[in-house]
Amino acid sequence: MRSDLLSTLMAAPYVSKFDVQFERMGDELTGILPFDDSIVGNPLIPALHGGAVGAFLEIISTASLITGQKLVRLPKPINITIDYMRPAKAADVYARAIVARSGRRVANVRAEAWQGRRQAPVATLHGHFLITPEGEIEDG
Amino acid sequence: MSQDLQSLLDELGPLMVDGSPHAVALGLKLDKLSPGTASMRVPYREDLIGDPETRTLHGGVITALLDHACGVAAFSGFGGNDTPATLDLRIDYMRPAKPNLDVVAEAICLRSHGLIAFVRATAHDGDLDDPVAIAQAAFMISKASVAAQERAKRAIARGEAI
Numbered sequence: 001m002r003s004d005l006l007s008t009l010m011a012a013p014y015v016s017k018f019d020v021q022f023e024r025m026g027d028e029l030t031g032i033l034p035f036d037d038s039i040v041g042n043p044l045i046p047a048l049h050g051g052a053v054g055a056f057l058e059i060i061s062t063a064s065l066i067t068g069q070k071l072v073r074l075p076k077p078i079n080i081t082i083d084y085m086r087p088a089k090a091a092d093v094y095a096r097a098i099v100a101r102s103g104r105r106v107a108n109v110r111a112e113a114w115q116g117r118r119q120a121p122v123a124t125l126h127g128h129f130l131i132t133p134e135g136e137i138e139d140g
Numbered sequence: 141m142s143q144d145l146q147s148l149l150d151e152l153g154p155l156m157v158d159g160s161p162h163a164v165a166l167g168l169k170l171d172k173l174s175p176g177t178a179s180m181r182v183p184y185r186e187d188l189i190g191d192p193e194t195r196t197l198h199g200g201v202i203t204a205l206l207d208h209a210c211g212v213a214a215f216s217g218f219g220g221n222d223t224p225a226t227l228d229l230r231i232d233y234m235r236p237a238k239p240n241l242d243v244v245a246e247a248i249c250l251r252s253h254g255l256i257a258f259v260r261a262t263a264h265d266g267d268l269d270d271p272v273a274i275a276q277a278a279f280m281i282s283k284a285s286v287a288a289q290e291r292a293k294r295a296i297a298r299g300e301a302i
Contacts, residue, residue, distance in 0.1 A: 013189045014198035038165035041208075042223060044288035049162035050226040051207040055200020074191050077199045081230040087284050 005066040009059070009074060018052070020059050029067055031060035033093040033113075040090060048088035050123075053113055057082060057095055057125035061109040064097035070134040075107065080127030088122040091115050097125075107131050148220045149173045156212050156223075163208055166201060170212065176249040178213040180205060181242045196236040202243060206231060206261050206275040209245035214257035214279040217249030223289060224257060224279035237272045241265040245275075255281045 006022070009015055018039060021032040033039065033056040041049025058077060065075045097111035111125040153173035157163045157180070166188065172179040182188070182197070182205045190198025207229055214224045237243050246268065247261035256278060263273040 008192065012192055012198065013187045014200060015190070017187050037161050040161040041163075042285065042288065043159065043161060044223075044292050045284050047225070047284065049160065049204060049207070050211075050229065051166075051200070051204025052162050054203040054207060054229065055198065058198075058200050058203065073193065076236070077231075077233045079230065079232040080199075080203070081228060082203075082226075083228045084226045087225060087282065 005071060005074065006063060009063060009066065014055075015059055018056075020056065022063055024067070027068070029060070029064050029096065031056065031063060031095045033095070035090060035092050045087060046090045048090070048093065048122075050082070050084055053084075053088050053093060053123045054080070054082045054125070056093060057097075057111045057113055057123060058127075060095040060113075061097045061111045061125060061127065061129065064099055064111075065102070065107055065109065065129060065131060068099050069102060072132040072134055075129040075131045078106065078128040078130055080125055082123055082125050084123050085121050088113075089115055093122065094118075102131065102133075104133060104136050105130065145175050145216075145220060149175065149216050152220055153212070153216075156215060157208070160208070162204065166204055168205060168208055171244070173212060173216055175219075176213065176217045176252075178209050178216060178247045179244060180209040180212065180247070181244045183242045184240050194236060195239040197243065199233060202233070202237065202263055202273050203229070203231060205243060205245050206247075206263055206273065207277070209247040210259040210261050210275060210277040211279060213247035213249045213259050213261070214252060214277075217252035217257050217259070218281065222281040223285045225282040225285055227256075227278040227280050229275060229277040231273050231275045233273045234271050237263075237265050243272055247275075
């Protein structure tokens with residue numbers, strides 16, 4: 001576990017701006033995006049911004065990658081697909097990610113964000129991230 | 141008719157950005173909105189950095205920019221009547237955005253019919269041929285947004301602020 005990279009991630013201006021928190025229970029990491037007016041996308045509904053939920057899913061994916069193995073630096077997203085299942089209400093959002101496969105260069109991650117019921121996710125992500133595991137020879 | 145739609149978009153376009161707290165928080169700016177296309181930028185800011193080592197913008201900022209630009213393009217594709225919700229969004233991150241440069245998203249609504257719109261967008265930091273990211277998204281007009289819009293219209297008719 002590289003908690004130093006996790007603190008680098010948490011100290012990143014964008015991550016701290018939205019006050020994203022992590023709770024670790026054994027090898028399971030849950031991310032918390034606390035509700036704030038600044039993450040609302042459509043105040044008429046009101047619903048959270050798809051971009052904010054998408055970004056949060058990217059953050060929990062990154063966090064799960066760096067707590068699951070020793071990496072030299074923060075993973076970089078290669079591509080992501082986000083499915084929006086239902087509007088996210090004006091409330092806290094939680095998320096967990098599963099590292100489906102982690103190779104020497106690329107990791108495949110799936111993540112899920114929910115609010116009230118874990119069984120009723122507001123959005124899911126699947127994506128690939130470029131990683132630099134410790135001891136691997138780096139590309140340029 | 142296209143002239144009417146353009147004047148409607150000129151009127152409503154800025155509201156699609158300034159009326160969205162998250163878009164305001166990220167400093168998104170609508171550069172251009174015409175029937176079926178939107179151009180939107182996120183000015184480079186220290187508080188949007190994702191990796192302090194490289195000082196590049198967080199991927200999430202690009203995600204939010206692309207989502208919003210695609211949403212506004214879908215809105216114009218639907219004729220400026222309905223606020224669409226994102227069904228799905230795929231983003232390929234070609235390279236990190238360069239520090240200190242604004243990122244601009246150019247979105248095109250490829251088709252909007254009935255409840256669904258398909259949108260494609262490119263994000264770049266100055267050169268459209270050297271993209272930072274590309275996105276493909278689908279949007280739908282949701283019951284929630286139609287209901288919200290009707291509430292807003294009634295409130296405006298009553299002369300209330302929304």
